[in-house]
Amino acid sequence: xxxxxxxxxxxxxxxxxxxxxxxxxxxxxxxxxxxxxxxxxxxxxxxxxxxxxxxxxxxxxxxxxxxxxxxxxxxxxxxxxxxxxxxxxxxxxxxxxxxxxxxxxxxxxxxxxxxxxxxxxxxxxxxxxxxxxxxxxxxxxxxxxxxxxxxxxxxxxxxxxxxxxxxxxxxxxxxxxxxxxxxxxxxxxxxxxxxxxxxxxxxxxxxxxxxxxxxxxxxxxxxxxx
Amino acid sequence: xxxxxxxxxxxxxxxxxxxxxxxxxxxxxxxxxxxxxxxxxxxxxxxxxxxxxxxxxxxxxxxxxxxxxxxxxxxxxxxxxxxxxxxxxxxxxxxxxxxxxxxxxxxxxxxxxxxxxxxxxxxxxxxxxxxxxxxxxxxxxxxxxxxxxxxxxxxxxxxxxxxxxxxxxxxxxxxxxxxxxxxxxxxxxxxxxxxxxxxxxxxxxxxxxxxxxxxxxxxxxxxxxxxxxxxxxxxxxxxxxxx
Numbered sequence: 023x024x025x026x027x028x029x030x031x032x033x034x035x036x037x038x039x040x041x042x043x044x045x046x047x048x049x050x051x052x053x054x055x056x057x058x059x060x061x062x063x064x065x066x067x068x069x070x071x072x073x074x075x076x077x078x079x080x081x082x083x084x085x086x087x088x089x090x091x092x093x094x095x096x097x098x099x100x101x102x103x104x105x106x107x108x109x110x111x112x113x114x115x116x117x118x119x120x121x122x123x124x125x126x127x128x129x130x131x132x133x134x135x136x137x138x139x140x141x142x143x144x145x146x147x148x149x150x151x152x153x154x155x156x157x158x159x160x161x162x163x164x165x166x167x168x169x170x171x172x173x174x175x176x177x178x179x180x181x182x183x184x185x186x187x188x189x190x191x192x193x194x195x196x197x198x199x200x201x202x203x204x205x206x207x208x209x210x211x212x213x214x215x216x217x218x219x220x221x222x223x224x225x226x227x228x229x230x231x232x233x234x235x236x237x238x239x240x241x242x243x244x245x246x247x248x
Numbered sequence: 249x250x251x252x253x254x255x256x257x258x259x260x261x262x263x264x265x266x267x268x269x270x271x272x273x274x275x276x277x278x279x280x281x282x283x284x285x286x287x288x289x290x291x292x293x294x295x296x297x298x299x300x301x302x303x304x305x306x307x308x309x310x311x312x313x314x315x316x317x318x319x320x321x322x323x324x325x326x327x328x329x330x331x332x333x334x335x336x337x338x339x340x341x342x343x344x345x346x347x348x349x350x351x352x353x354x355x356x357x358x359x360x361x362x363x364x365x366x367x368x369x370x371x372x373x374x375x376x377x378x379x380x381x382x383x384x385x386x387x388x389x390x391x392x393x394x395x396x397x398x399x400x401x402x403x404x405x406x407x408x409x410x411x412x413x414x415x416x417x418x419x420x421x422x423x424x425x426x427x428x429x430x431x432x433x434x435x436x437x438x439x440x441x442x443x444x445x446x447x448x449x450x451x452x453x454x455x456x457x458x459x460x461x462x463x464x465x466x467x468x469x470x471x472x473x474x475x476x477x478x479x480x481x482x483x484x485x486x487x488x489x490x491x
Contacts, residue, residue, distance in 0.1 A: 108343030113333035
């Protein structure tokens with residue numbers, strides 16, 4: 023188990039090192055997210071009362087689109103000269119390859135969200151978030167499920183010439199529960215209007231996260247065609 | 249004549265039977281049998297498209313295959329991690345990250361393979377392929393030969409017992425080639441076994457015990473190198489071409 027965890031961390035650290043050298047993925051995802059915040063701000067002439075209504079949907083749209091761009095790019099890096107095969111030769115269960123990539127994507131997206139959320143709050147003229155803990159829980163659980171499924175599908179489509187087009191087409195329909203749940207929880211956290219449905223969405227996201235982390239880990243070997 | 253020192257195989261390390269690979273509805277490798285003892289080296293030769301690289305990829309468990317591969321008497325599917333921990337692979341692609349330095353690449357692989365002292369192992373591997381002075385250079389700035397040397401260092405970093413080498417001398421200059429051949433001789437003396445895909449059988453001749461000729465995905469002929477004159481031997485596909 024210790025060796026397995028060490029392999030997962032080593033793989034995630036390698037991706038972080040590659041990213042630190044280029045900063046391409048973080049720049050692309052952060053720029054896209056911030057651009058959405060600015061566009062929404064000017065397009066809808068948002069004032070405080072309306073801001074709370076639009077904020078959750080706009081935030082999730084930005085996160086999902088920016089994350090998809092980032093994961094597609096990250097998966098393509100491993101396609102260059104077939105170098106994703108190198109780690110597949112190592113004496114570790116190949117599910118570690120998925121979890122290492124997933125961990126890197128998750129940390130990257132949470133960092134981007136850490137920068138984007140204050141900007142979105144300002145752009146949507148919110149005075150703050152009524153229930154910060156619920157807000158963080160909703161954002162983290164939603165991002166977790168999105169990144170887990172996205173990592174699997176980005177890996178599966180990375181060999182295709184039209185990855186950039188194919189990934190969102192395959193990914194977004196499957197992400198419907200994450201998008202709906204994420205928006206519902208963030209709305210409840212921003213307005214402070216918690217209903218029994220909020221708890222149901224939290225549980226649903228949790229189940230989605232566990233399922234879409236465990237299943238891809240088991241499937242990743244066949245996804246890589248190794 | 250060659251200065252060959254024969255190392256008698258001490259039982260089969262690798263036993264391959266009925267190994268078959270298909271891709272896109274086409275058979276790339278027909279059912280193939282192959283055995284390799286500890287310390288035994290075999291060259292795989294054949295024309296382009298003969299299935300040489302596919303054979304190595306199947307043995308490296310990088311492509312789906314049918315048939316049986318046994319390592320140390322056990323099917324590799326029963327203990328894939330134990331098998332891969334003793335396997336060193338050089339493919340056409342160097343499997344290196346061009347954005348990272350040579351040192352960072354080797355350190356990454358050493359950690360991934362669970363090498364006990366990754367820094368020392370990376371340092372030694374770089375020294376063995378003569379790249380110590382370029383350790384901090386990004387691999388993207390390396391020449392083809394330097395990348396190939398680093399790919400060898402990556403493959404041998406964890407002290408494998410079985411090497412799968414696909415054109416390992418490709419792009420390496422004459423001096424570098426002699427250094428790599430010395431490295432191979434040392435590995436052989438240490439009872440490391442290898443399958444070496446090459447078009448340069450005369451260079452491999454000094455080290456390998458057998459030459460296995462593949463053609464159209466099937467074994468065509470096997471030649472024991474001991475007692476055969478290197479200069480007069482030709483692969484069958486070239487002999488036929490000359491006729």
